[in-house]
Amino acid sequence: MRTKAFNHDEIVDAAMQVFWQLGYSATSIQDLVDATGLSRSSLYNAFENKHGLYAQALRRYHELxxxxxxxxxxxxxxxxxxxxxxxxxxxxxxxxxxxxxxxxxxxxxxxxxxxxxxxxxxxxxxxxxxxxxxxxxxxxxxxxxxxxxxxxxxxxxxxxxxxxxxxxxxxxxxxxxxxxxxxxxxxxxxxxx
Structure with missing residues (x-):
């Protein structure tokens, strides 16, 4: 089994910053790709969809x-x-x-x-x-x-x-x-x- 080649927390933090700046609706998948450095497929594989990543970002904000x-x-x-x-x-x-x-x-x-x-x-x-x-x-x-x-x-x-x-x-x-x-x-x- 392959391990993930990225740090989950760093990706969520990067996405959180984008959502925080732009809001959910105005954030595109391309914005998230650009901010995280992950490909679209990696984002979908790791977080299911934009909404799933947003939920993770809110959980991270809760920690902060x-x-x-x-x-x-x-x-x-x-x-x-x-x-x-x-x-x-x-x-x-x-x-x-x-x-x-x-x-x-x-x-x-x-x-x-x-x-x-x-x-x-x-x-x-x-x-x-x-x-x-x-x-x-x-x-x-x-x-x-x-x-x-x-x-x-x-x-x-x-x-x-x-x-x-x-x-x-x-x-x-x-x-x-x-x-x-x-x-x-x-x-x-x-x-x-």
Missing amino acids: TARNITLLQEPGPVKELVRRLLMRIVNDELDGSAQRGCLAANAALELAGPDDRITELLAGNFLRLEKALEQALLRGQAEGEIASQKNPRALARFIVNTIQGLRVLSKGSARHQRRQRLLDVLDITLDAL
């Missing part, structure tokens, strides 16, 4: 966003951890070099809903962040930092929604207004805690 979960598990005041997470998102959006937004948010806007496979992958990604936020908020309640009458699960969902909203708002904001608009949302979100 684990740093947000790690941040929420750090010691310290929970409100400060949430602020740092939101500032990470704001700074990502203000970085003029990328302008890609969040791959998960992009996928949700483009394919989720009618595409059950993509919806399931995205739901897992969002749920993981929601659970990490809920655990942090519960810790904040136990330490008296977050009011005990507030529903930590609902707050976690609100923050996940805020993060995705920041991504979308950034894409739809004029450059000269973007920073202040994102910071306004961040401040109101922290006030809700």
Whole structure:
């Protein structure tokens, strides 16, 4: 049996960058061939089709966003951890070099809903962040930092929604207004805690 002559993770990473930049629909098989260096037949043999490669790219993105979960598990005041997470998102959006937004948010806007496979992958990604936020908020309640009458699960969902909203708002904001608009949302979100 022949072993694969390419590194699977490197191929998925290269494809993820293309999907992230162009979106699913605008990405052609030729774009993926060019980015990965694989032939069409190798791509189809390894990933079945473009959709299969896209699903792998979303799984890889899920791995890359684990740093947000790690941040929420750090010691310290929970409100400060949430602020740092939101500032990470704001700074990502203000970085003029990328302008890609969040791959998960992009996928949700483009394919989720009618595409059950993509919806399931995205739901897992969002749920993981929601659970990490809920655990942090519960810790904040136990330490008296977050009011005990507030529903930590609902707050976690609100923050996940805020993060995705920041991504979308950034894409739809004029450059000269973007920073202040994102910071306004961040401040109101922290006030809700």
